Amino acid sequence: MSAISFDRVTTEFGAVRALDEVSLEVPRGEVAVLLGLSGSGKSTLLRHVDGLQRPGSGSVRVLGSDVGALKGAELRALRRKVGFVFQQFHLIGSLTVLENVCTGALGALRGPRLSLLGYPKRVRHAALDQLARVGLADQALQRADTLSGGQQQRVAVARALLQKPEVLLADEPVASLDPDSAAQVMDLIAEIGREDGLTVLCSLHQVDFALNWGHRIIGLRTGQVVLDTPAERLTRDAAMAIYSRTSTPLAAVG
Numbered sequence: 001m002s003a004i005s006f007d008r009v010t011t012e013f014g015a016v017r018a019l020d021e022v023s024l025e026v027p028r029g030e031v032a033v034l035l036g037l038s039g040s041g042k043s044t045l046l047r048h049v050d051g052l053q054r055p056g057s058g059s060v061r062v063l064g065s066d067v068g069a070l071k072g073a074e075l076r077a078l079r080r081k082v083g084f085v086f087q088q089f090h091l092i093g094s095l096t097v098l099e100n101v102c103t104g105a106l107g108a109l110r111g112p113r114l115s116l117l118g119y120p121k122r123v124r125h126a127a128l129d130q131l132a133r134v135g136l137a138d139q140a141l142q143r144a145d146t147l148s149g150g151q152q153q154r155v156a157v158a159r160a161l162l163q164k165p166e167v168l169l170a171d172e173p174v175a176s177l178d179p180d181s182a183a184q185v186m187d188l189i190a191e192i193g194r195e196d197g198l199t200v201l202c203s204l205h206q207v208d209f210a211l212n213w214g215h216r217i218i219g220l221r222t223g224q225v226v227l228d229t230p231a232e233r234l235t236r237d238a239a240m241a242i243y244s245r246t247s248t249p250l251a252a253v254g
């Protein structure tokens with residue numbers, strides 16, 4: 001069974017068709033990369049996976065559930081299985097690194113937490129374990145805004161992992177980073193994805209990164225899937241064609 005399945009999903013914002021009859025399957029354990037020009041629908045597609053966006057028509061199934069039909073506790077339960085990493089990290093700069101990672105457990109806890117000690121000990125320990133995995137245990141008690149961009153993104157990955165996701169979504173996770181930090185973060189996502197058997201769906205702008213780290217490349221243009229192929233079968237030139245603004249046919253979909 002696929003971890004993520006889109007069946008003819010069309011979603012519009014006023015006159016803009018952000019997704020246009022999108023169908024795709026991402027098997028469990030696969031690292032799939034979304035490529036496409038700005039505005040081609042990558043973020044919108046990702047937001048359908050954890051129910052932040054509902055399909056206008058068609059259906060989205062994630063880990064066996066029809067996301068569009070989920071509400072309340074069921075939707076929250078699915079979201080706990082889907083981690084999300086963003087381009088801008090979304091850390092709280094004035095809090096410690098450890099506390100930021102602990103916020104990844106909030107979806108499973110009742111009520112707000114006013115300080116690090118407000119989190120159960122098991123959560124603090126689990127957060128430290130995840131920080132160690134991303135190589136930042138020594139920075140646990142440092143303010144998050146004192147870290148470099150690459151380190152902050154690794155904290156965001158640790159926060160996403162704290163909820164023990166089965167699916168990891170990443171929306172241009174390395175777009176704000178220098179090339180070395182970007183490569184480190186992609187290495188980390190790929191390594192942890194492999195270790196934990198995660199299904200990863202990641203949007204990227206860097207074709208070389210996509211070919212290096214993705215098992216599968218999905219190209220979007222004006223909301224349509226125009227390319228869907230194993231990365232090993234794709235040349236750099238063919239991948240770059242996704243960025244062409246004309247609608248020349250690309251490699252066969254499928």
Ligand SMILES: Nc1ncnc2c1ncn2[C@@H]1O[C@H](COP(=O)(O)OP(=O)(O)OP(=O)(O)O)[C@@H](O)[C@H]1O
Pocket residue numbers: 013016017018036037038039040041042043044045
């Ligand atoms: N909430 C919204 N309201 C109105 N229009 C939206 C909304 N979200 C997305 N859009 C539009 O849908 C289209 C697809 O946007 P989306 O953000 O998914 O593209 P993207 O490929 O992720 O772009 P980028 O690479 O710049 O992040 C764009 O035309 C965008 O303006």
